[in-house]
Amino acid sequence: MFTLSEENYLKAIYHLESGSEKGISTNAIAKSLETKASSATDMIKKLSEKEVVFYKKYQGVTLTDFGKKTAANIVRKHRLWEVFLVERLNFSWDEVHEVAEQLEHIKSPKLINQLDALLGFPTHDPHGDPIPDKDGNINAVDKILLANLTKNERGVCVGVHDSSSEFLRFLDKKGITLGKEITVLEKEDFDDSLLIEIDAEKLSISKKIANNLYIQK
Amino acid sequence: MFTLSEENYLKAIYHLESGSEKGISTNAIAKSLETKASSATDMIKKLSEKEVVFYKKYQGVTLTDFGKKTAANIVRKHRLWEVFLVERLNFSWDEVHEVAEQLEHIKSPKLINQLDALLGFPTHDPHGDPIPDKDGNINAVDKILLANLTKNERGVCVGVHDSSSEFLRFLDKKGITLGKEITVLEKEDFDDSLLIEIDAEKLSISKKIANNLYIQK
DNA sequence: ATTATTTTTTAGACTTGTCTAAAAATTATT
DNA sequence: AATAATTTTTAGACAAGTCTAAAAAATAAT
Ligand SMILES: [Mn+2]
Ligand SMILES: [Mn+2]
Ligand SMILES: [Mn+2]
Ligand SMILES: [Mn+2]
Numbered sequence: 430m431f432t433l434s435e436e437n438y439l440k441a442i443y444h445l446e447s448g449s450e451k452g453i454s455t456n457a458i459a460k461s462l463e464t465k466a467s468s469a470t471d472m473i474k475k476l477s478e479k480e481v482v483f484y485k486k487y488q489g490v491t492l493t494d495f496g497k498k499t500a501a502n503i504v505r506k507h508r509l510w511e512v513f514l515v516e517r518l519n520f521s522w523d524e525v526h527e528v529a530e531q532l533e534h535i536k537s538p539k540l541i542n543q544l545d546a547l548l549g550f551p552t553h554d555p556h557g558d559p560i561p562d563k564d565g566n567i568n569a570v571d572k573i574l575l576a577n578l579t580k581n582e583r584g585v586c587v588g589v590h591d592s593s594s595e596f597l598r599f600l601d602k603k604g605i606t607l608g609k610e611i612t613v614l615e616k617e618d619f620d621d622s623l624l625i626e627i628d629a630e631k632l633s634i635s636k637k638i639a640n641n642l643y644i645q646k
Numbered sequence: 647m648f649t650l651s652e653e654n655y656l657k658a659i660y661h662l663e664s665g666s667e668k669g670i671s672t673n674a675i676a677k678s679l680e681t682k683a684s685s686a687t688d689m690i691k692k693l694s695e696k697e698v699v700f701y702k703k704y705q706g707v708t709l710t711d712f713g714k715k716t717a718a719n720i721v722r723k724h725r726l727w728e729v730f731l732v733e734r735l736n737f738s739w740d741e742v743h744e745v746a747e748q749l750e751h752i753k754s755p756k757l758i759n760q761l762d763a764l765l766g767f768p769t770h771d772p773h774g775d776p777i778p779d780k781d782g783n784i785n786a787v788d789k790i791l792l793a794n795l796t797k798n799e800r801g802v803c804v805g806v807h808d809s810s811s812e813f814l815r816f817l818d819k820k821g822i823t824l825g826k827e828i829t830v831l832e833k834e835d836f837d838d839s840l841l842i843e844i845d846a847e848k849l850s851i852s853k854k855i856a857n858n859l860y861i862q863k
Numbered sequence: 864a865t866t867a868t869t870t871t872t873t874a875g876a877c878t879t880g881t882c883t884a885a886a887a888a889t890t891a892t893t
Numbered sequence: 894a895a896t897a898a899t900t901t902t903t904a905g906a907c908a909a910g911t912c913t914a915a916a917a918a919a920t921a922a923t
Binding site for chain 4: 432467
């Protein structure tokens, strides 16, 4: 069994690993958990002792198969709870993260399986992120950033890269939600902004926004 | 804000207070939390510092108004989660306690208010215990122990005194659940057992059972 | 190839919550 | 009232998790 702190480190390493081949650096872990590198080193040793990570001094860290499965299970719980909060308790997608950070640590296999069933076995959370199954497997969809679409291309908004409250509330304000169809009408060269069509309306989108919205063609 | 440990001590004191006038002893707290008296003394000092309990050395401890409200809120969360687990996630009443012990520490007022609404503002948990409202008030019902009924008296089963898994599963096996009507047909003097009628069937009940079942006349 | 910079680890300290063993206070017994 | 038994508190220690400051290793720059 793992402590709350150990689980948070495992999850951080899991997220950092998806998106880089090499071992995850002590600094990267510390930054992601808003703690100090020395604390990360201490915890890495404990995790290595418990055989959820491979660790050689100065070489960074990688999850073992057991570690991957354990981490995926925490992510699974986090995302299922997010779905529950949005679908059943009327939370908006920018309010769920903090609460899910707590709920993901509740230990009860039956609870999470029944929750999964209650929600109809959802495949994605409110931010479009995939929900791992019981074995930790995720079926990845081929989504690309809106910024990478070319003129006149079209697709459905299926996820966000940045899931901060600020960004999510901004999207709400602009009427951009998951499931909506977006067409790129223009790409402005001098500021990299996009003119898009959504809900039969024209909307100008900055490069920053376009770099944080996932589209499925 | 209170730590998980502080919350558990507060809840223990809250439960011990209902059922005795005087201050709660260090030993009683320690026993109820399965810890040592010295640990209880340490924690009592912290709680006193935070002004949730009154404490004078060797005099035992009592909750302040603030402490009562804080403790009642934890009990509120515990019992609402128990209702959720039974009514929505198909847990049986003997499986919920351990999970509710964890869930009661989740910090989110919106979560608990929405959960309350989702469940239709329940007044009692699956064991018949009252759910405090947001201000910590409970409306007590006048329930008595089955053992205190006299011959030919009748009432509805509304709660359990012992809520251990063992006792609850025993009740399930005998077909005794909350809401059922029970009539006392005989009271045997030599072993204090009861002959009751439930679901139009006769059933013999030991003194121990009768002392742990609450009835509303 | 040295030197400088950055990253990582170690050493020592602190907090929270717990424990054991001993001292102090309270309560019960004679 | 004095002694015995019990309860409560204190003193000191320990594990988990964190921090700062300093040392060691790795990487970058000259
Ligand atoms: Mn989240
Ligand atoms: Mn999410
Ligand atoms: Mn319970
Ligand atoms: Mn209960």
